[in-house]
Amino acid sequence: MDNEVVKIVEFCKNNLKLINAKLSEEYFYNSLPLCVIDSVFSIGVNYVSTKNVVERYCKFFNLDMIRKVKSKLPSKKEQQSVTDFCEKFEEYGIIFFTNSIFKNKQRTSTKNGILKSQAVYEFCKVLKKYNVNYFQDVKKIISSKKFEIDIKKIKGQSSGISLKYFFMLTGSDDFIKPDRMVLRFLKNILNRNISLEEAHNLLKETTKELKTEYTNLNPRLLDHQIWIFQREN
DSSP: HHHHHHHHHHHHOOOOOOOTOOOGGGGBBHHHHHHHHHHHHHHEEEEOOOOOHHHHHHHHHHHHBBBBBBBBBOGGGOOOHHHHHHHHHHHHHHHIIIIISSSOOOOOOOTOOOOOHHHHHHHOOOHHTTOOOOOGGGGGGTHHHHHHHHHHHHHOOTOHHHHHHHHHHHTTTSOOOOHHHHHHHHHHHHHSOHHHHHHHHHHHHHHHHHHTTOOOOOOOHHHHHHHHHHHHH
């Protein structure tokens, strides 16, 4: 085992709540557009503001935010489709969506960034292009390089962090969200700066080692426990 992975494993065992670890409710959204809204709005901000955006959107359109049965995907008829989201965005317009529905004017970057509301729409347009409307459709694009390239072309999405988080929210256990929380966590343990790719590889290896003791663990769940630790410390 790599010495750095050993350090991370020991820190995780001593500091994270790995026994009976479970995901928060946002991992059980009822519709795919909610995953897009969360994954785009959550970058670089306090998560409370992101949750508020999702709640406002659901309240405005009278949508269920969390699925009724967490152990399985909601049926297509219970979900709002990506196409329906796009149609509503086009009907109401970006100004109304930003000011009166999301009530959030955050941008993807402080320098030359676009409104996050615009980025959500652009993300959904790419999903629509690939005929991904419901959770059941995500398997079409989870390993698609073309889809990944199209998402990364959206202004502010080139790092791929939102995309990885989107896949986590839609149900994939194999991704982590290498945002500032995760990078800070790893930097504090290893005393050096960590790249996005390194973070992903290190935590995948860490998960593999921890899984011998914590059998329910996967990269997504470990990422979530790290996020909880960073939030509380």
